[in-house]
Amino acid sequence: MSRLKTHALTLLAAVFLTGLWVYQLPESRVERALSTIFRPFQRVMFTNRFYRMYAPDPRSRKRIPTLLFKTEMSPVRFFNPELSVFPREKWTNFLDHLGKALDGEAFFFSPEEGEAIFRRLAVRLCRDESSPGDRVLSVTFQSRSVSYGEIQGDIAWDEPEVLESFACP
Amino acid sequence: MSVTRFFHEPKTDGRAYGVLRIAFGLTAILSLLTIRPFLGLFYGSDAVCPLEFLAEWSAFLGSTAAVRTVWWIGLAAALLMAAGVFVRVVSILTYLALAFFFLTPCRPDNYGDQILVATAFLMMFCPSRGRDSSPWLHKTLRLFAGTLYLVPVLIRFSGEKWWDGTAAWSVLADPSTSRVWQALSRDPWTLPVWAYAAITYVSMAFEASFPFLVWIRKLRPYAVAAGLLFHLGMGILLDLGLFPFQMAVVLIGCLDFTRSGSLKRLRGP
Numbered sequence: 001m002s003r004l005k006t007h008a009l010t011l012l013a014a015v016f017l018t019g020l021w022v023y024q025l026p027e028s029r030v031e032r033a034l035s036t037i038f039r040p041f042q043r044v045m046f047t048n049r050f051y052r053m054y055a056p057d058p059r060s061r062k063r064i065p066t067l068l069f070k071t072e073m074s075p076v077r078f079f080n081p082e083l084s085v086f087p088r089e090k091w092t093n094f095l096d097h098l099g100k101a102l103d104g105e106a107f108f109f110s111p112e113e114g115e116a117i118f119r120r121l122a123v124r125l126c127r128d129e130s131s132p133g134d135r136v137l138s139v140t141f142q143s144r145s146v147s148y149g150e151i152q153g154d155i156a157w158d159e160p161e162v163l164e165s166f167a168c169p
Numbered sequence: 170m171s172v173t174r175f176f177h178e179p180k181t182d183g184r185a186y187g188v189l190r191i192a193f194g195l196t197a198i199l200s201l202l203t204i205r206p207f208l209g210l211f212y213g214s215d216a217v218c219p220l221e222f223l224a225e226w227s228a229f230l231g232s233t234a235a236v237r238t239v240w241w242i243g244l245a246a247a248l249l250m251a252a253g254v255f256v257r258v259v260s261i262l263t264y265l266a267l268a269f270f271f272l273t274p275c276r277p278d279n280y281g282d283q284i285l286v287a288t289a290f291l292m293m294f295c296p297s298r299g300r301d302s303s304p305w306l307h308k309t310l311r312l313f314a315g316t317l318y319l320v321p322v323l324i325r326f327s328g329e330k331w332w333d334g335t336a337a338w339s340v341l342a343d344p345s346t347s348r349v350w351q352a353l354s355r356d357p358w359t360l361p362v363w364a365y366a367a368i369t370y371v372s373m374a375f376e377a378s379f380p381f382l383v384w385i386r387k388l389r390p391y392a393v394a395a396g397l398l399f400h401l402g403m404g405i406l407l408d409l410g411l412f413p414f415q416m417a418v419v420l421i422g423c424l425d426f427t428r429s430g431s432l433k434r435l436r437g438p
Contacts, residue, residue, distance in 0.1 A: 006303070010173045012294060013309040020287075020313065024320045046268065046286040062345045086203040089410035090277040094211070096345065097276050108276040113218075117275070120217040124210070148342035148350075151335040151365065152357040155342055155350065 020047040063143040065099035066160070069125065073134040079125065099143050102163040118164050126168035140165045176305040182426040183302035186295055187253065189422045193292055194251025196414045197263050200285055201244050203411060204270055204277075211275040212236040218274040239269050256295070264289040281412030284317065288418055310422035314396075315380030317419070322377045331373060334366030341365075346407050375399055383423050396420045 018034075019042040025031040035042075042048030067079040083091055098121075100107040101114025109117065122139040130136045145158040210216060213233035223231040243266025246259040264286070271278060271286045291309060296302040330336040342357075344350045352359055375395055382392040397417055404413035 006173060006177055009294060009303065009305050010176050013176055013305055014172070016287075016291065016309060017312050017316075020316055024316065045290045046271070046283055062343060064344055081206075083206060085408075086199070086410055087206045089279070089408055090203060090207060092345070092408070093279055093410075094275055094277040109274075113274075117218050124217065146344050148344070149339065151338045151362065154357070155344065155354040 015041050016045050016047065019045055023048055061145060061147045061149065063099055063103065063145050065095040065163075066142045066144065067095070067121075067125070068140050068142060069129060069136050070138045070140070071130075071134050071136050079129070079139075099141070099163065102141055103143060115164065119166060122166035122168075126166075130168075136168050138165060138167045176308055177303045179304070180301040181304040181307065183296055183299045185425045186297070186302060186306065188424075189306075189418070190253065190256065190292070190295060191251050192418045192421045193288060194247050194249075194263075196285060196411065196418050197247035197267060197289065198244065198251065199414060200267065200282070200411055201240060201247060201270075205240070207275075207277065208236055208240055209233055211273050211277060212270065216273075216275070220273065239266055242266060243270075250292075256297070257293075260289075260293045260295065264293050279410055279412055281410060281415035284419060285411070285415045287313070288415075288422070304425050307423060307425040310419055311383045314416075314419045314423055315383065317416075318376040319380045322373060325373065331369060334369045337365040337368035337372070341368075341406060346409065348406055348408055372399070389424065393420045393424055 015038075019038045022031065022034040022038050023042060025034070039048065069077045069079060071077055081091060097108045098114055098117055101109035101111050102118060104111050118141055125139050126136045140162055141164040142160045143163050144160040146155060147158075148155040204211070211218060213219065213236040214228075214231045215233055220231055225231075229235050242262055246262035246266060249255055249259040250263055267286045267289045271282055288310075291306060291313075295306055325331040325336075328336070330339055341347050342350050342353050347353075379392055379396060382388045385392075397420055400413035400416045400420075403409060
């Protein structure tokens with residue numbers, strides 16, 4: 001390997017790892033200054049979007065989101081797309097992030113973005129899930145809070161809460 | 170320079186990179202197959218969260234047809250990567266395809282998806298399979314994996330549930346990710362209290378020690394094997410998508426066969 005290539009790869013590894021470590025630093029003036037320098041590299045190397053606080057959620061309380069319809073034939077129909085195990089996890093992640101936004105918690109989407117995404121999703125579901133004689137009338141995004149914090153205690157579910165609803169045109 | 174020597178010495182048998190490339194290629198294929206049902210829903214101009222900046226830039230690039238084209242190119246590139254054909258070109262295409270889908274505003278991704286795209290970036294510079302390859306990528310991946318394990322451990326030091334050993338309950342009883350929460354809901358005493366404490370402390374011990382053990386050559390295969398078992402267990406008990414596979418790629422990348430190491434011993438003098 002040529003000397004130039006060796007040094008270039010050393011630099012690449014150093015920038016990749018420094019970008020990764022800078023993102024892990026607690027908020028401070030140093031972190032802000034370093035982030036400004038490394039941001040372009042972090043974006044290309046994808047070291048800028050790690051879940052810094054990744055660890056089982058200490059809140060021990062989650063909201064489980066559900067999409068449901070009202071159609072001409074049935075007052076309540078749950079929307080559960082038929083997906084195999086790995087795609088199902090992607091759908092669950094999407095619903096979870098959307099649910100957080102609709103609940104007013106800025107996570108991946110702002111509440112405004114969440115509302116816009118829900119509207120587009122609802123329009124699509126109104127169209128795709130309707131069948132002759134059984135038109136979809138409305139789409140509702142519902143969230144149900146569950147707590148399971150106490151060791152070997154009950155896993156307790158609250159009443160579902162409607163976060164957003166859309167009447168099909 | 171000592172930093173350069175650290176990353177590039179001692180020379181390693183490049184076949185370990187071949188194993189890494191196959192593992193990465195197969196995981197990239199799985200990752201692309203996983204998003205296939207959502208190509209029209211999450212990506213493209215008709216999607217629920219369209220890539221508006223792309224559509225503004227070029228009507229074709231933002232279209233669903235373009236999304237499908239990128240997906241097929243990415244899949245073909247990942248296949249060729251696993252097969253070891255045109256490695257340099259297809260590694261760039263694989264990175265671009267994974268990055269394209271990772272950047273969707275819909276964010277159906279998890280922690281592992283980001284790990285895979287970051288690894289895809291490094292894989293574009295993966296050394297070839299020569300007998301005297303630089304170990305820089307193995308070492309970078311060891312530091313990468315070490316960071317992925319060590320940072321959460323440092324954060325957990327302030328978490329009461331990790332100290333009292335009940336964090337495993339919080340994970341296994343969580344209906345959003347656990348595969349066994351219904352069994353625990355029916356009978357919370359399925360496992361004794363000490364079992365949750367054991368799972369919690371063993372997980373913490375593994376994650377805290379891996380970043381150091383992986384640098385000891387004789388212990389490295391055991392540290393990596395422990396990591397693979399750790400993520401296999403996680404994958405069985407928790408619905409984390411491809412995260413266990415994506416971590417397995419990084420762990421496999423930590424292993425090298427130094428010229429005086431295990432491969433030479435296996436082959437004989």
